Amino acid sequence: MVSKVLTVPNAQGFHMRPASVFAGAMAKYPCNVFINFNGNKYNAKSTLNLIAACMKCGSEIELVCDGDQEEAALAEGAKMIEDGFGE
Amino acid sequence: MYKGIGVSEGIGIGKALLIEEHSLEYTPKQVEDAAAEKTRFHDAVDVFCKNTQAQADTLRKSVGEKEAEIMLGHISIVQDPFLLGEVDKLIGEGQCAEAAFDSMCNMFIQIFSAADDDVTKQRAADVRDVRSGVLGILLGISEVKLSDAPAGTVICVKELTPSMIAEINKENISGILTETGSTTSHSAILARVLEIPAVMSVQDITKAAKNGDTVIVDGSKGTVIVSPDDEQLKCYNEKREKFMQEKKELEKFRGKPTASADGTVYELVCNIGKPDDAAKALEFDGEGVGLFRTEFLFMDKTSVPTEEEQFKEYKKAAMILSGRPLIIRTLDIGGDKDIPYLGLAKEENPFMGFRAIRYCLKNRDLFRIQLRAILRASAFGNVSIMFPLITCVEEVREGKALVEELKAELKAEGIAYDENIKVGIMTETAAAGIIADLLAKESDFFSIGTNDLTGYTMAADRGNSDVSYLYSALQPSVLRMIRSIITAAREHNIPVGMCGEAAADPMMIPLLISFGLTEFSVSAPSVLRVRKCISTWTKQKADEVADHVLSLATEKEVRDYLKTV
Numbered sequence: 026m027v028s029k030v031l032t033v034p035n036a037q038g039f040h041m042r043p044a045s046v047f048a049g050a051m052a053k054y055p056c057n058v059f060i061n062f063n064g065n066k067y068n069a070k071s072t073l074n075l076i077a078a079c080m081k082c083g084s085e086i087e088l089v090c091d092g093d094q095e096e097a098a099l100a101e102g103a104k105m106i107e108d109g110f111g112e
Numbered sequence: 113m114y115k116g117i118g119v120s121e122g123i124g125i126g127k128a129l130l131i132e133e134h135s136l137e138y139t140p141k142q143v144e145d146a147a148a149e150k151t152r153f154h155d156a157v158d159v160f161c162k163n164t165q166a167q168a169d170t171l172r173k174s175v176g177e178k179e180a181e182i183m184l185g186h187i188s189i190v191q192d193p194f195l196l197g198e199v200d201k202l203i204g205e206g207q208c209a210e211a212a213f214d215s216m217c218n219m220f221i222q223i224f225s226a227a228d229d230d231v232t233k234q235r236a237a238d239v240r241d242v243r244s245g246v247l248g249i250l251l252g253i254s255e256v257k258l259s260d261a262p263a264g265t266v267i268c269v270k271e272l273t274p275s276m277i278a279e280i281n282k283e284n285i286s287g288i289l290t291e292t293g294s295t296t297s298h299s300a301i302l303a304r305v306l307e308i309p310a311v312m313s314v315q316d317i318t319k320a321a322k323n324g325d326t327v328i329v330d331g332s333k334g335t336v337i338v339s340p341d342d343e344q345l346k347c348y349n350e351k352r353e354k355f356m357q358e359k360k361e362l363e364k365f366r367g368k369p370t371a372s373a374d375g376t377v378y379e380l381v382c383n384i385g386k387p388d389d390a391a392k393a394l395e396f397d398g399e400g401v402g403l404f405r406t407e408f409l410f411m412d413k414t415s416v417p418t419e420e421e422q423f424k425e426y427k428k429a430a431m432i433l434s435g436r437p438l439i440i441r442t443l444d445i446g447g448d449k450d451i452p453y454l455g456l457a458k459e460e461n462p463f464m465g466f467r468a469i470r471y472c473l474k475n476r477d478l479f480r481i482q483l484r485a486i487l488r489a490s491a492f493g494n495v496s497i498m499f500p501l502i503t504c505v506e507e508v509r510e511g512k513a514l515v516e517e518l519k520a521e522l523k524a525e526g527i528a529y530d531e532n533i534k535v536g537i538m539t540e541t542a543a544a545g546i547i548a549d550l551l552a553k554e555s556d557f558f559s560i561g562t563n564d565l566t567g568y569t570m571a572a573d574r575g576n577s578d579v580s581y582l583y584s585a586l587q588p589s590v591l592r593m594i595r596s597i598i599t600a601a602r603e604h605n606i607p608v609g610m611c612g613e614a615a616a617d618p619m620m621i622p623l624l625i626s627f628g629l630t631e632f633s634v635s636a637p638s639v640l641r642v643r644k645c646i647s648t649w650t651k652q653k654a655d656e657v658a659d660h661v662l663s664l665a666t667e668k669e670v671r672d673y674l675k676t677v
Contacts, residue, residue: 032421034421034424034425036386036387036388036408036425037231037388040231040232040235041182041185041188041235041238042181042185044188045184045185045188045189048188048192048193049188052193068193068194070193070194071192071193071194071195072185072188072189072192073189073192073194073195073220073239074192074194076224076232076235077220077223077224077227077232079227079228079229079232081229081412082412083412083413083414083417083421085414109424112388
């Protein structure tokens with residue numbers, strides 16, 4: 026299991042567009058991917074769960090990957106978030 | 113007359129077309145063959161995805177990429193692995209596909225509706241749209257064909273979904289009315305882009321209007337009239353004509369330089385509160401940004417935003433503007449805002465307290481971080497620094513010295529920045545107005561913050577209804593203050609702009625032209641209107657008006673006179 030703490034950088038946070046893009050990207054990986062935020066655990070392959078998490082700009086989150094290709098998933102996921110999903 | 117939220121400006125007049133929510137009622141039943149039911153469900157999902165993709169393509173062509181993405185978001189929702197997994201589970205337990213999918217959708221609709229921020233709340237509408245779409249396919253119900261709506265239709269519906277908008281033939285739709293939704297609904301966004309007047313959250317409008325009723329939609333004011341009388345019809349037709357005319361008139365000014373009638377050119381830029389607004393500024397034909405408020409970086413946070421975080425946002429704005437001016441104002445915050453990590457004490461008098469430049473100069477570490485971030489961003493565009501709430505020369509000198517120190521630091525670290533970055537100040541206090549000549553020697557530019565300048569000069573809080581009558585930029589004292597600030601700037605050959613609301617006020621504009629303002633920084637939607645207004649004035653005419661105004665003794669006289677010019 027690998028993880029990284031990140032801050033959501035983009036102005037509108039994890040709104041529908043980044044949530045769909047992120048969930049879609051993580052869904053490719055066989056490992057489990059989830060996000061710890063505000064004391065809750067959210068399935069990061071699920072657009073709906075990501076939206077429901079209400080992660081706003083500046084939110085501190087922990088991206089956790091557990092299983093096959095966890096390193097690759099973490100690298101891609103972390104980069105997407107750090108780049109603010111290109112917004 | 114009915115009231116709602118005006119989400120898309122303009123006036124629309126047409127015949128009501130009520131879109132019934134197609135009945136998606138079903139009787140939940142037990143299924144024996146779970147495998148077959150799962151297949152039926154997934155087939156329906158596939159059809160939904162195909163239909164939605166087609167809608168996305170239509171939207172992309174008729175509107176744009178960003179809008180088409182809304183439909184792609186729906187596809188992402190319906191393909192959500194968590195959602196699909198849970199539905200499969202429920203079907204495996206014997207539920208029919210309709211019930212299983214319905215209950216999962218309802219779960220998320222409830223979660224989103226309960227969120228405390230409006231953007232997330234509005235996503236419930238997207239889930240409802242997806243639910244209706246898939247249920248409709250499962251139940252074999254065909255969608256209402258909005259594309260068949262005749263010309264002059266005003267759509268009346270309980271909830272307008274993005275997929276409905278995708279079907280619309282925009283030429284035929286005069287207006288949109290809904291019982292739900294707000295400015296951040298995806299359908300509101302689409303209505304604005306399609307330029308269809310729309311009013312949302314009009315209580316019971318689907319009961320008040322019947323098919324074929326004439327309806328007037330005022331998307332600017334948020335009002336609706338059902339079955340208007342001849343008087344009202346005439347009145348609104350005229351309003352509509354006027355609105356369209358004005359819009360057309362203003363569009364003529366798009367892409368044109370901002371110049372007075374006798375050819376003096378001005379800079380016409382925008383006030384923004386976050387980097388994305390820079391794109392909006394350009395959309396509305398602003399020539400740059402005269403005030404980039406940086407407080408957003410510090411609000412709703414648990415700690416000071418890092419240099420990296422800040423740098424990213426400043427850089428983003430700079431790049432969006434591609435070389436057009438970007439004036440970044442350093443932190444302008446105080447005890448009136450709740451920012452726990454800044455350790456601001458509750459003050460008796462926060463607007464005369466420890467805030468803005470005062471706070472920053474005494475909290476060097478925080479100030480250094482912000483200034484470093486701005487300096488780094490200056491390598492990516494045409495960036496200037498502006499200090500708020502200046503009241504004395506020392507503050508400017510200290511601020512500038514710090515900037516020089518940080519430039520040297522960055523240089524030693526091999527980090528790029530603009531060596532010639534300009535450092536200017538907000539002139540928004542009575543003190544700044546009075547020593548404007550001294551401050552002009554120390555600053556690269558001024559920006560007049562009339563909002564605060566008016567308040568401090570008149571010693572009146574605009575929010576206090578007992579004294580708000582005193583709060584007016586047309587008060588002789590404030591006008592004199594503005595004039596002397598501009599005069600001092602001109603005498604010292606520095607640019608002087610205005611970023612308060614007064615800059616966009618047609619009554620103020622001739623005065624500002626006469627006094628010699630060089631830059632107008634306004635809200636994005638005001639740009640074309642201000643450009644047009646400036647183009648109607650010659651210096652001579654403006655001087656005549658200003659001279660007369662300055663001879664008047666009361667705000668009322670000033671206002672009454674300016675109404676006539």
